Amino acid sequence: MRMTEIRENHGVMEVCDRLRKEVGCDFVALALQNEVGPDVRWHYASGNVNDKYKRITVRFGKGIAGKIISSGSPMMMSDFPKDIYGKVTDHPIMLAEKLISCYAVPLFFNGSPKGVLLIGKRVSYTFSKSEQEKVKESGEALEQLLRSHILGGGP
């Protein structure tokens, strides 16, 4: 599925937008591995303040999204850039969207982490257990919605 198609996929949009309302966060974004090759990009965002995310390629193992794709585990940052791993510049989506806190979960396809669902705020914040749970549920909903596209592959 190409980027434009995902942006126009109403199911995906709905899940992201609803999550943003329910958790009351400033930003929600979805990163997915491209059909071909190892590149991971941000395919959809809600609450964005510019369109930098569209040009960003997530680096494997770098930043919160890259770490999640390489580790397969959820992650949180509460007060960026305090107590981060790596350099400030390893976190482009935080810089681009001026986020201070975020929580993100992996999306699994074919048993491997190939996507990331991220929520963020532009203030420092610690996401509660129930908010984390909501992100996980939305992540699972997105896995279902996108499964056929990622695995089916066909046009």
Added chain:
Amino acid sequence: MEQSVSKQQIRSYIIQSQEEEIKRISLELHEGVGQNLYSILTGLQFVESGLSQPHLKNYLHEMTQLIEKTIQEIRLLSVELHPPALTTLGLLPAIKSYIKLYTSTFGVLVDFESIGEEKPIQEQKSVAVFRVCQEALTNIAKHADTSNVKMGLIWKEEELRISIIDFGGGFVADELENNAVTLGIAAMKERMLLTGGQCVISSKIGEGTSVEISLPLLEGKES
């Protein structure tokens, strides 16, 4: 006078040996680790093609994808440490390829232009200029809050001039002079001074920031 000259030489020496070490690690990553991973990838792809059980095939496919990602990341790390173009092709191609990487990393677009004919520059100096441009662009991604940057190179007989202008938030440049924490900008100026050039930064709140770099091209010829 004597003493300040030798201090400058020491600073030059420290920077240069660091750059050489960075370059060595970068090459090692690219030619050593990267090449080995590539051999492993080809081997696994061969094995995958010979497998018939679907679950093993699938497993191996995920594994080759992981290696592909790792190879890509090693390559980017290597380029980030020391762009190979800087040694083989020169400053202009190195900057151009860095800009591509920069846009795909931070999503910031760079409107780039180079006027005049590129002149050969000693590697030590082109590394310095490259690092200063890198810091200027990184600062924009970190602090400027803008999606657009204008970068221009002007090659003259006697000097190279580079300007990097953003139309972001800007800052109060004078306050930096007595601020010990902001070493990035101080280092940019120092590195250009060591090459015999200059780096001037001006900024206005709400209007943006400009970094002007100049490198004399004539003296290089004597040495």
